[in-house]
Amino acid sequence: MINGNKETIAQLANEGKRLDGRSLTEFRQPIEIETDISWTAEGSAKVRIGETVIMAGVKLSIEKPYNDTPNEGGIMINAELTPLSSEEYESGPPGMKSIELARVTDRGIREAKAIDMKKLCITPGEKAWFVIVDIITINDAGNLFDAAGLAVLTALKAARFPVVDPETGAIDYKQKTKVSLPLSKEPLPITVYKINGKLVVDPTNEEENASEARLTVASDSKGTISAMQKGGEDSLTIDEISEMVDLATEKSAFLREQINKVLKK
């Protein structure tokens, strides 16, 4: 990929401008959210922010609870940065970028206790529902963290439990109930990038590469922070972090609105 615009991006940021004409704190358009894109998943979503496209799918299964939490179910989030979505990615085992994406998205949901794990328990110590969410990139045009968070939360909200045979306890994946996941909060991660000392949201690939640091902040509708991840080579001042958190909670509310618009229909 041609990546020769680093200096120009830095210069423009200094003037409060960006290559594509947006303001520093403006998301790309369109933002599109679609649910139930996969009949084989218990819940699914496809999200588009600008040219970035991500899918997320939820699968539910019944497993034995972990020994230290016999009364709880569990959640696992996995991410695949597919070679379909960018020439930068290769087939094979997940690299550090996909591991980080999965873990940051996972913490945002898990640490907020967004899903009531106790309600996922069927028989203590024996059976509980486990939630596995897979994030699949379709086109990586930047800002995967926010797009993935948006896709995962939407897929979780759209998910419905499959029918379970009361006699055998077997899951009939072909039939869904009307029961949704016990989701009490709606945390969404927003990543604020620092480019030439300026704070920027929703970067393109080129802007990501031109940035010196980033901070992902997951927050819910009350503004409670449930996960953070600082990335990039440079460090951040406490003042910068304060400003980044404000910006992230504001944008998190903005994206939450987009989900609710779609799901209310």
Added chain:
Amino acid sequence: MAYTERLDKRKFDELRPMEAKIGVVKNAKGSASFKSGKTWAIAAVYGPREIYPKFLANPTKGILRCHYTMMPFSGSGERIRPGKSRRAQEISMVMEKALLPVVDLTDFPNSVVDVFVELPQTDAGTRCAAISAASMALAHAGIPMKDLVSSIAVGQVDGTVLADLSYGEESYPDVEVSDIPVAMLHNSKQISLLQMDGEISKKDLLKALEMAKGATEKVYELQVKALKEHYSKE
């Protein structure tokens, strides 16, 4: 008792509803989406580009590499573990062989053209949808090709020859079933993918392959329509 009415009331040679679209992955040189019933394949083409590892390079022409992946949530049962299964590797290989007769990479020695296919949801006929999508994506990428490749499964349930079997038909209980994925080159009507699961008589096999001509023609018409509409004059 013969199979006289299909589970979803289709005529014997009728295909499931199809949908095709070009340009669904912006980063790729070419891309396409192909839906057949509840099976959905997204294909993206990258290259010609440098090949790694280098020893795979062919100094006389570029090579074609296909990568077939079912998304972890795309199976009708439990979650599929990510990573290349043997099934996915075999399908990737037969996809390459299905497309190779039309693709001409003599202008690009030592390079590779990669075709990636991801399936968000499946219900039988995944390799056929993958090949039909890949063929459109290669054309969209401007790769020199002698023809388009169109793919569909034909087969037989309890003695009745059918086109485009659904999962319910593929796994029809207690009777003889066969599933024959076929890919066909449009002009020559030659067959570049042929596999079979199940049992069939030679007579029914030839009947099924004859039916594949008409069935792939319908796929072809949709592929052409999608490619042409993508470049509408508006």
Added chain:
Amino acid sequence: MSSILVQDKSVVVPGEILAEGMDYLPGDNTYRENDKIYSKVLGLGYPAGRVIKVTPLAGPYVPKPGDKIIGKIIDIAFSGWRVNTSTAYSAMMNVKDATSRFIKKEEDLSKIMAIGDHVVVKITNVTSQNLIDLTMKEPGLYKISGGRLITIDSQKVPRVIGKKGSMISQIKEKTGCNITVGQNGVIWLKGSPEGELLAEKAIKLIEQRSHQEGLTDKIEKFLEENKVPLPERKSNGSDLKESEGNEYAEETEEGGQ
């Protein structure tokens, strides 16, 4: 009996029959099998006299001697630089082809061009295996600084340049940008941020609609509707130089660095 089946400039798919009979000849991006001529790419088909041709709508760049391209320095060797050409093939640029200045044996080549720098270069030689030689020692070839780089499908380059450079001249004029179009689809724009953005949008619009008629007028309208303030132009008016066909030469002020 021979007949042409392709309508003038209509979209054709690979394998589509363009003409029947032996009175016609297969031209660019077509092939003959028995008495029929078929398209070999997705493109716009048309007859040029007795020859049937197809202009591809997309496709990989095939390096050709004489082409001006924009590349990126990816490695520095003893004798010169390795350049990514946005194709499957990287190219070598020898020290003696990069500058006419005398380079001492122990001189640090990265001071001249560093990894990551972009250069406007000309292809001097291509082997059958697509090994590419480059030069930067001619007018209009130089190391790029500032501005922005964008990439389009190389097949759309002739449309972006337009007949005798008409399209690109119009964009330059209305956006106040200097624009260098590489035949490999890499384009360098330099002007005001607003001018560069408008030029980028106009070029992307051409890329999207290259198959449509009346494109020059559509782009003119687009540029008119999205006007940006223009910097004062030097009135020498000599910065547009056309050479034959689709080739397009850029001003030389930054050459020979």
